[in-house]
Amino acid sequence: MKAFGLPLIAGVVVAGLAPAAAQNLTIGLKSEATSMDPLFHQLSTNIQVSKNIFEALTTQDALQMVTPGLAESWEAVDDTTWRFTLRQGVKFHDGSDFTARDVIYSFCRVPLVENSPSAYTIFTGGIADMAAEDDHTLTITTTATNPLLPVDLWSLAVLSATALGADDQVTYGPDGTCTGMGDVPQAPAFNDPAVAVGTGPYVLDRYTRGSEVVVTRFDDYWGGTPQWEQVTMRPITSDGPRVAALLAGDVDMIESPPIQDIPRIEQGEFTIVDALSNRVIYLHMLQQEDAPGIGGTDGENPLLDARVRQAISMSINRQAITERIMGGYAQAAGELLPPPMFGTSGRDVEAYDPEAARALLAEAGYPDGFSITLGTPNDRYINDEQVAQAVAQMLAQIGISVSVDASTASQFFSRRNALEFPVYLAGWGASSGDMSSPLKSLVATYDEVTGMGPTNAGRYSNPDMDALLTTAMATIDDDARDQMLQDAQTLVLDDYGIIPLHYEQTVWAMKPDLTYEPRVDQYTLAAEVKPAAE
């Protein structure tokens, strides 16, 4: 391997100096899109590839603020009714016009998509009715108050009803009861560019599983002529080869280079951009009487005591983790979402104080500590296994003896959901970009009926917080909702119901003649890659 180092770097210098072929762009992605159907599998790789081809009524900018997309504007008519004014003069790739019918058709198709591993019905389930007042005015009625509807809509790609064989009249009905749908094409059909017809800046050229997705410029794009003649997105799943591909000039840009390789990439005169992501890495603690994997407490669960949880939080030197393990590409976290995102309060990061932590443990009745298992995935988050080991070291210093149980993501998540870990390390990316997302999933009381707390594998429960969150999630007024979410989070964090560790930073590396505005949602959107200003 080493022997190849020199020629590689030599190749880089040549590639770096040569005038860029400004019309084509090749991107190395860290995972592969599983389908070209934008409503098949809710997976970030699929989303970031499909965003080049398909658009939605709304978009989110790099900071996850909702901005107009195919809808020019919208308003909440009452608590459950929204009116969207659609953009005029938008063309699909096949030349047909974009109208309200396409939107209704696309949303109608969601429950009809077969074999979806992660269905988009989580966004359409709450839509009671849709009606086109005219070709460019659409009303959407929701079953319950949903202030986040415009956010949710970003996830729902608009397909061409005509290209997919719909009737002239498509009428909405909830849960797959629409009429006029014709013969609905399933996901595999979208490998055909004649079916994968959207309004986005790029047209699907070919999708070769395992090797590449190629898209070409859509000249009639409503938002102006797109930058690139052709964009190739190539999955290179191993970190080392992905970096090597950039250094060798095989690709122009890569996402998520491993942190430890960044200095080497920078030395090669490449541009590195990075930004805080919406992903927080946290520790969750099993807060119920019956907890496995704890020793030295006579069968009691010490994590039920808030002082013990506080001691754990105070024993962690977050600064050291972000500097030493994360190489500076992370930020110590005080909240479940980095400020200034929606619902954050700017709360301070917990101060590192092992002395006070030991005192708290003694006060709680565990002067000699106890032993506990810490579960962590080893291939899901940036350096996850290393972070877990560092946490174990720090807990050892206050007398808590930790055995780190690291496993691959699929196994980890299954075991976590089965409550096998008394403490576990995981991450949460708020796809909606607001505080209700982590609160609802991670710390709201687990309830299968209301669908709250699905990822609350610590079984934390705080009725006051639940009440506040439920009210917030049904409040349309942004300011009031913001305040309620802040208060709800404060209730949880004051109680040490969950312990935030750090926010991941997302990194992109590219040739010096390119630039990319880093996104908090970690998406690599080819359409947003621009030539660097001279």
Add this chain to the structure above:
Amino acid sequence: MTDIATPTPVRIDSPAKRIAKQFVEDRIAVIGLILFVLIAIIAIAAPWIAPQNPYDLMQLSIMDGGLPPGEVSMATGQTFWLGTDPQGRDMLSAIMYGLRISLMVAVVSLTLAITIGTIVGVSAAYFGGRFDSIVMRIVDLQLSFPAILIALILLALLGRGVDKVILALVIVQWAYYARTVRSSAMVETRKDYIDAARCLALSNRRIMFRHLLPNCVPPLIVVATVQIAQAIALEATLSFLGVGVPITEPSLGLLIANGYDYLLSGRYWVSVFPGVALVVTIIAINVVGDRLRDVLNPRLQT
């Protein structure tokens, strides 16, 4: 006159002595043996000679993480002759402890696998018939799968842990010994001395273990030396793939895996030193094993 009454005493060496004599004729094999003994001593004595206990989290500090060879600890002032890994583990100590785990796993699993394999193999050869064919079909079936695949599935089911790795290695290895012992025992069973033993109405157990087994040992030793290197390599591979020993108690394979991510970024020492230790160990055992095979195999004698 004297030729019949007092024959010149021909010195007949004991088999062990003969083997030892022939063994030392190959210098490389001797070097391999010395290396292996050294490695074994280091592994056994690791807790007393290693500068740090790399498995004790209290002794580690991430502030010492990723230091190159020769740097001095900020916390304790100790010198890290081979550098540290990202968790602040002294690589020298980690390698010593890693060797210990790797060898321990290999030796224990080997002993268990040989015991099981020998009992099964000798019984199959001695009793023959249906018992033999059933047992050997199972052996065939198992040998037709790659060992690594079976071990991976087993460990995915069992989870991480030294005891579980040993169990997995025993399960994938016993069949080799069963097959080896059976084939040599088959040959021996047909010989006269077994018939003689049977005529004496000795118990089956006695015949199998006192008469049959000792004659099956030489091929067993050869297979065992090959397999012990294989076992070390297999454990390293499993740990490298993340299903072996716990991450806070790394074996050589896990140390290599941990350092793999840093190989390209210049922190070569995290991966390279344990890699060298692993390779030297395996080669030393192989060299010894090859020589033993030559010495023990009568057909290669000239």
Add this chain to the structure above:
Amino acid sequence: MIVYLVRRVGQSLLAVMAMAVLVFIGVFFIGNPVDVLVSPEASQAQIAATVERLGLDRPLYEQFGIFVWNALQGDLGTSFVYGRPALEIILDRLPATLELALVALALSVGIGIPLGVWAGLRPDSIAGRTIMGARSWGSRCPISGRACC
């Protein structure tokens, strides 16, 4: 000869069957695929619906029975991830696998046999010893190690 062939084929079938059972059990215990497939934002009810749709709520023997029955009819099932027939996905990758295997085979035969003959003719020469040494190294170095060195 025919008896021998029948027996070998029977054994291979048995091996395939045993492998299928082993892999099935292995995959079943390694983790519930839904836990990684489904969006983290999904509610409990939505997760349960996905599990049901993919047939993962049925007992293991039933899932295995369905798999074997369909496999006998040439249907290896539908990939959870790609939503397309598994056979199609395997066939997609087959050319690359075959290419690798054939080139590797050709190289190892082309290089291995002459070297082996040479080492056999002159077992005590430096070249012979080097070749045999390299062989013992190559055949026993861990797979991962060999691939990266």
